[in-house]
Amino acid sequence: MQTRTDSAITRDRFHIGDRQLRLPEPGAVSISRGWSWAEYELFLAQMGDRAGFRAAFDRGVLEIVSPSINHEEVKRLLGRLVELLAEAENRPYRVLGSATWKKRSAERGIEHDDCFYIQNERLVRGKQIIDLDAGEPPPDLAIEIDVYSSSKQRDDIFATMGVPEIWRFRQNSVFVLKLESDEYVPSEQSLAFPWFSACEPERFLTMARSNSLVEVTEYYQYFLDRELSKLDPIGHARRKQYVAYRRIVKPAMGDAADRAIARLALTDKGEAEAIAILSYSQRVRDLPKDERAEAIARLLKNATELA
Secondary structure, eight states: OOOOOOEEEOSSEEEETTEEEEOOOTTEEEEEEOOOHHHHHHHHHHHTTOTTOEEEEETTEEEEEEOOHHHHHHHHHHHHHHHHHHHHTTOOOEEOTTOEEEEGGGTEEEEOSEEEESTTHHHHTTOSOOOGGGTOOOOSEEEEEESSSOGGGGHHHHHHHTOOEEEEEETTEEEEEEEETTEEEEOSBOSSSTTSBTTHHHHHHHHHTTSOHHHHHHHHHHHHHHHHHHHOHHHHHHHHHHHHIIIIIHHHHTHHHHHHHHHHHTTTSOHHHHHHHHHOOHHHHHSOHHHHHHHHHHHHHHHHHHO
């Protein structure tokens, strides 16, 4: 197929050569056939970071979606839950939203509603270009919202990309799906968070629609903390000690705190115990700001002497 090189986007249409594709209204979908890979890339280049549209390409078929308000709200709520889960574990994660993912070798491309690197966050940390054709990992978890059309029609594209887990909202229900033998099947647990039940995203969404997001966030922070404490009391306590150290002691003392930790870790006291000593005491947190640094310095001095 001869590729047209003259292209432009007006207010409601994408023009390329003598063809045009009407851009959908909010909440609608536009599907057009007979497009080459080069034309798909021209479309992406013309759209740039323009908000309000998601594109999918599957071997000549170009689908353009214009999300509704409901679509965007559900996407953001489910994304917030993923963030809460990672933060409850004190686990690094990277949010890449509706970034474009392409596999030229398969002539397929997609923009998720939201996507996250969790298990593979370290492999892509700081990277501005992630090349799936070069074998770099796809997002670990993607969110798909079916408000006006079925994302199931896009599953072949997701499978080609190798995305291992999808949270799909459809007809007021949330389904956790995992990739098995190039197909997505329902799962009772999240792959990224194996201790987390697949029924919880829907419960979170229901609560968030009848309460403020602040209230629901506070409840789920408590709920997730309690669940993790049940599963691994010692490990969870140590994670909380480290978070307290990082948030309270480290900003006040900088590298000196790290040096004290290193010295203590070399003694018969473990690193977790060292962190507990440095982070100790709710009273430090309750002190006025101008007294807090001095109190932390005393704790640091005592901890260093113990080493």
